[in-house]
Amino acid sequence: MAVYKVLLFYTFTPLADPEAIRLWQRDLCESLGLGGRILISPGGINGTVGGELGSVKKYWRKTREYAPFKDIDFKWSEGTSPDDFPRLKVRVRGELVGFGAPDELEVTAAGVMGGGIHLKPEELHQLVLDKEVTFFDGRNKWEADIGRFKNAVVPDVATSHDFARELDSGKYDHLKDKPVVTYCTGGVRCEVLSAMMIKRGFREVYQLDGGIVRYGEAFGDSGLWEGSLYIFDNRKAVTFTSDAAVIGVCSSCGEPSSRMENCADLACRQQLVVCGVCAEGTVNCHDHTRTLRT
Numbered sequence: 001m002a003v004y005k006v007l008l009f010y011t012f013t014p015l016a017d018p019e020a021i022r023l024w025q026r027d028l029c030e031s032l033g034l035g036g037r038i039l040i041s042p043g044g045i046n047g048t049v050g051g052e053l054g055s056v057k058k059y060w061r062k063t064r065e066y067a068p069f070k071d072i073d074f075k076w077s078e079g080t081s082p083d084d085f086p087r088l089k090v091r092v093r094g095e096l097v098g099f100g101a102p103d104e105l106e107v108t109a110a111g112v113m114g115g116g117i118h119l120k121p122e123e124l125h126q127l128v129l130d131k132e133v134t135f136f137d138g139r140n141k142w143e144a145d146i147g148r149f150k151n152a153v154v155p156d157v158a159t160s161h162d163f164a165r166e167l168d169s170g171k172y173d174h175l176k177d178k179p180v181v182t183y184c185t186g187g188v189r190c191e192v193l194s195a196m197m198i199k200r201g202f203r204e205v206y207q208l209d210g211g212i213v214r215y216g217e218a219f220g221d222s223g224l225w226e227g228s229l230y231i232f233d234n235r236k237a238v239t240f241t242s243d244a245a246v247i248g249v250c251s252s253c254g255e256p257s258s259r260m261e262n263c264a265d266l267a268c269r270q271q272l273v274v275c276g277v278c279a280e281g282t283v284n285c286h287d288h289t290r291t292l293r294t
Contacts, residue, residue: 004079006036006050006233007060008213010096010188012111013044013068018092021045025063026090032059035085037232041096043107045069046188048233050085068109075186075213077238084233097192100161104196116182116194116207121218124181124208128224131179136172138163138184138193139230142271146237146248146258147212147227149183163193167200179204185229187211216240228258230271236260252278 015021018040025038029049034056036049049059064070095102106113119127127133135152137144144154153175155166166172180202182190190207197205208215212229219225220241227247228237237258246256250273257275 003053004050004081004084005053005056006048006077006079006084007056008048008075008077008186009072010046010186010191011044011069011072012096012107012191013109014107015040015042015044015068018042022090022092026088028059028062029088029090032056034059035082035088037085037088038090039096040090040092041094043105044096045072046096048085048231050079050233051082073187073210075210077213080235084235086234097189098160099163099192099196101164101192101196104199105192112191112195114195114198115191116198116205118209119181119206120209121215121223124206124215125219125223127179127181127206134175134178134180135224136175136180136182136193136197138182138189140271142260142273143185143230145273146260147225147229148247149224150226152183160189160192163196167196173201176200176202177204179206181206181208183208183212183215185211185231186213221245230260248273250275250278252281 021040029036032051032055034049034051036047038045038047038049050056060074064072135149137148137152137154140159141154141157148154155163157163157166180197182194182205184190187208187210194205194207212225215223215225216229221243226245228239228244230237237260246258248256248258250257252274255275257273259274259276259279260271261274261279263270263272
């Protein structure tokens, strides 16, 4: 029986020819039969790829042979089938993460300059023991519907582009003199978010190194994380152990659920928590009744 694996990875490093990297990465993935999504910019690479174990190992080895990528922190997780990533997308973008603020980020061979202090999961726990810490979610708000750190601040953002507006709104000015820990799925969004916060006067900003993924590997569901982790492939969400709490609530009937679905209206990008029963019918989205694709 075939074994499927998924790699989540990123690195910030200057790339002189992003288009050449795109062509190489596309050809490499196609030759190995891998699916997924890879974004490349002048400031680095960010991707998730999946496929059969042997092919994923070859991809991992070949990508690390390129000097700027040799120190990438690859995060491995269990795949389920070839349907995890039915397509391959390899694209060049102006920003590695779409915050709409390319001029705010300085990237050198050492990574992002002026960002938050990186904390390993164990260091995070020590910080929480030493100080009164505020967790600050660096994801889209609907990702937090099914999983988040306890008592975390969840900004009102539908996309990463909304963070600049949120930070400039004054809502979080009371946190500027307090220790704030940003977190996201694998760490890449916090690289940008923490730098943006520091530029706006937040004085003690940390970021969870390796994101929620690394934290879950270290502590499972016995630490400060609650619920499921939303992911951007056909698995939709994963848990770290069988003891994971269900904190999501079906948007239609109110039953506990960790299932996320897209609105059936292709013009609507809303993600909704639904239970299995309601996923077969309709849900209320933006005050309109939408039929979900199942």
